[in-house]
Amino acid sequence: xxxxxxxxxxxxxxxxxxxxxxxxxxxxxxxxxxxxxxxxxxxxxxxxxxxxxxxxxxxxxxxxxxxxxxxxxxxxxxxxxxxxxxxxxxxxxxxxxxxxxxxxxxxxxxxxxxxxxxxxxxxxxxxxxxxxxxxxxxxxxxxxxxxxxxxxxxxxxxxxxxxxxxxxxxxxxxxxxxxxx
Numbered sequence: 413x414x415x416x417x418x419x420x421x422x423x424x425x426x427x428x429x430x431x432x433x434x435x436x437x438x439x440x441x442x443x444x445x446x447x448x449x450x451x452x453x454x455x456x457x458x459x460x461x462x463x464x465x466x467x468x469x470x471x472x473x474x475x476x477x478x479x480x481x482x483x484x485x486x487x488x489x490x491x492x493x494x495x496x497x498x499x500x501x502x503x504x505x506x507x508x509x510x511x512x513x514x515x516x517x518x519x520x521x522x523x524x525x526x527x528x529x530x531x532x533x534x535x536x537x538x539x540x541x542x543x544x545x546x547x548x549x550x551x552x553x554x555x556x557x558x559x560x561x562x563x564x565x566x567x568x569x570x571x572x573x574x575x576x577x578x579x580x581x582x583x584x585x586x587x588x589x590x591x592x593x
Contacts, residue, residue, distance in 0.1 A: 418544070418587060419515065419517065419529045419531065419543075419544060419545030422517050422527065422529070422545075423517050423518070426485075429485065429488065430481065430485065433481045433484050433485065434477070434481055437477050437480060437481060438477065441473070441477065444473065445473065448466070448469055448470050448473055449470075451466050451469075453466045453467065495588075496582070496588040496589075496590065497590070499582040499584060499585055499588055500580055500581065500582045500588060500589070500590055502582070502584070503582065503583040503584055504580045504581060504582055504583060505537055505580070505581060505583055506578060506579065506580050506581075506592060507534050507535060507578075507579060507581070508534070508576050508577070508578055508579070509532040509533060509534035509576070509577055509578075509579045509589070510532070510533050510534070510574065510575070510576050511530050511531065511532055511533075511572040511573055511574065511575050511576075511577070512531045512532070512533040512543065512573070513530075513531045513573055514528060514529070514530055514531070514548070514572055514573060515528070515529045515530075515531055515545065516528050516529075517529060527547055528547070528548050528549075529545035529546060529547055529548060530545060530546050530548050530556070530572050531543055531544070531545050532544055532545065532546065532577070532579065532589065534579060534581070534589070536581065536586035537583045537586065538586070542581070542586050542587060542589075544587050544588075544589060546591075548572075553572070556572060556575070556577070556591070557572070577591050577592075578591070578592045579591050579592060580592050
């Protein structure tokens with residue numbers, strides 16, 4: 413999840429990360445999973461309390477692994493933002509970036525089944541052009557639109573396409589950037 417800022421590989425990286433998280437947690441908790449399977453539930457008619465307790469324990473185990481995986485994913489994504497901040501503070505340059513498009517990345521494991529990105533186009537310190545994305549949620553979209561409103565010219569836009577923003581990017585890793593307030 414430390415590379416989720418690379419929008420072109422976002423779905424692949426997120427899928428692989430979630431796979432590793434689930435496999436890691438399953439291996440880590442293998443002893444508990446095996447013990448829960450070894451418990452003799454019996455039948456519901458003979459001993460309903462034991463049957464219900466063992467079934468609930470197995471359900472809690474599956475829900476716990478899933479919840480823990482979701483929490484780990486959010487921590488990893490936050491780690492990506494912190495890593496970008498540290499690298500940008502270490503050595504950076506500022507430039508103007510243009511939002512070339514808004515792209516919807518599908519085939520990801522989310523509640524919606526997609527993530528929306530704003531693709532920023534800017535020239536890096538090597539003289540080449542970067543096309544990197546920032547995940548946009550409704551709050552981030554509103555924040556970007558507030559920055560782009562020109563009250564004197566009374567220009568209000570709904571789309572981010574074509575808007576310019578001042579950004580700060582890492583000179584060591586130009587794909588990592590942040591929008592300057």
